[in-house]
Amino acid sequence: MLEMLENNRDGILETIFGNVNHCIVVVDEQGMVSYLNESYSEFLEVDKESAIGKHVTEVIENSRMHIVVETGEEEMADMQFIRGNYMIAHRIPLRADGKVVGALGMVLFRDTEDWKKLNSHIRDLFLELESYRSQMKKLNGVDYSLHDMVTSSPEMEELKNKIKKVAPGDVSVLLRGESGTGKELIAHSIHHLSDRHREPFVKVNCAAIPDHLIESELFGYQDGAFTGAKKGGKAGKFKLANGGTLFLDEIGDMPLQAQVKILRVLQEGEIESLGSTAPQKVDVRIITATHQPLEEMIAEQRFREDLFYRINVVPIHIPPLRDRQDDIRLLAKFLLEKITKRTGKRVIDFEPEVYESFQQYEWPGNVRELENVIEAAVYLTNEESIGIQELPERLKRNHSQFDDNKSLKEIMEATEKQTIERTLKQVHGDKEKAAALLHIGKSSLYEKVKKYEL
Numbered sequence: 001m002l003e004m005l006e007n008n009r010d011g012i013l014e015t016i017f018g019n020v021n022h023c024i025v026v027v028d029e030q031g032m033v034s035y036l037n038e039s040y041s042e043f044l045e046v047d048k049e050s051a052i053g054k055h056v057t058e059v060i061e062n063s064r065m066h067i068v069v070e071t072g073e074e075e076m077a078d079m080q081f082i083r084g085n086y087m088i089a090h091r092i093p094l095r096a097d098g099k100v101v102g103a104l105g106m107v108l109f110r111d112t113e114d115w116k117k118l119n120s121h122i123r124d125l126f127l128e129l130e131s132y133r134s135q136m137k138k139l140n141g142v143d144y145s146l147h148d149m150v151t152s153s154p155e156m157e158e159l160k161n162k163i164k165k166v167a168p169g170d171v172s173v174l175l176r177g178e179s180g181t182g183k184e185l186i187a188h189s190i191h192h193l194s195d196r197h198r199e200p201f202v203k204v205n206c207a208a209i210p211d212h213l214i215e216s217e218l219f220g221y222q223d224g225a226f227t228g229a230k231k232g233g234k235a236g237k238f239k240l241a242n243g244g245t246l247f248l249d250e251i252g253d254m255p256l257q258a259q260v261k262i263l264r265v266l267q268e269g270e271i272e273s274l275g276s277t278a279p280q281k282v283d284v285r286i287i288t289a290t291h292q293p294l295e296e297m298i299a300e301q302r303f304r305e306d307l308f309y310r311i312n313v314v315p316i317h318i319p320p321l322r323d324r325q326d327d328i329r330l331l332a333k334f335l336l337e338k339i340t341k342r343t344g345k346r347v348i349d350f351e352p353e354v355y356e357s358f359q360q361y362e363w364p365g366n367v368r369e370l371e372n373v374i375e376a377a378v379y380l381t382n383e384e385s386i387g388i389q390e391l392p393e394r395l396k397r398n399h400s401q402f403d404d405n406k407s408l409k410e411i412m413e414a415t416e417k418q419t420i421e422r423t424l425k426q427v428h429g430d431k432e433k434a435a436a437l438l439h440i441g442k443s444s445l446y447e448k449v450k451k452y453e454l
């Protein structure tokens, strides 16, 4: 029997697995592909014969078959991201005489079309779940709490303490910091820690609302207040936030006329919706945020000084990410985990030079930009660790040429290449102008352009 199996191995495998619609792969003890069935090779768009003998990671993205051979532990119903889809994979070690001699992998779906249907059905369910979750959050009003704030920098720890101290009262807080530094996260956290946490948290992005609509957005309007007004009127954000917290993001973009009205609400605790004759009482805590220099705007009469003092009772300044070097690494790890949990793709770390590049970059978009960069890299990588090649050009450029492993010649050449590249871009490819700017002869520039294949 054994002899029969050994002599007819390929034929037997083909008979068992060749015609099933599931994707099947078998690897040997070195993780080399020794069998791939028709369904899998079609799905991967690889030639079956040429895949045989290659390491499985070269043939199947995110494969863990070689790891199963190493650990000898089966992995059942694991999510695997292949060719833009989530797959459900089983990986089973194959044993002979108590030793692992290979592994059998199975990706479950009947055919690609069926899987596509099932996959979109699952995506649909996930989306539905997400929408219920966000409705829950809306009802509850809060997305984030202080626990979501990742930091190891002493400055930010101090800031967290300040938040804990000011949160319980009703005092107005002005959050200042560049875009993407976490102002909204902090506003949510303050609400979450306050006595108002069971009441709504309502956010208004003042920069996103056209000037002529801002008052009706904030204070609402009555039925028939103006032509085109919605039947039955509309409640404004102050009313919606009643009992809770109103977060006015980008307050520096608020038109002067609306600033006067906000000040009145803050002083008198009353709103007057458009078209109404009687003011209504509201009880709202105000948290504001801006990245703009309000003091300068006051001097230029673009922001009202009296409103500034009213909202700036407790100022909280959030430092930009580039000034929080200790946080970059920690945040990168945290965000990678958050993204991979959401996408289901197995990526566990960054190559050391990626951390180095993160550390050197200026991060004008702060934590949001870091999150976006990592998300794109997670989609691009085929490895478990993100490499420098998965980063956008602006970060690669920053990656130091002063690598410990590089010779002086290599460093000088990399610098020369980068300088020429940048200059050529600046002069839209005009080599004559570039040579003049770089104070080198035209022929020397041509030589270098050829050498570096620019």
Ligand SMILES: Nc1ncnc2c1ncn2[C@@H]1O[C@H](COP(=O)(O)OP(=O)(O)OP(=O)(O)O)[C@@H](O)[C@H]1O
Pocket (backbone or CB within 6 Å): 148, 149, 150, 151, 177, 178, 179, 180, 181, 182, 183, 184, 185, 186, 249, 291, 331, 367, 368, 371
């Ligand atoms: N310390 C942190 N820990 C974890 N996540 C953070 C941290 N800071 C910011 N983030 C994340 O970064 C993203 C941007 O944060 P947020 O929206 O709060 O910034 P913002 O300052 O309000 O930006 P903008 O001014 O552009 O509205 C969010 O996804 C947020 O969860």
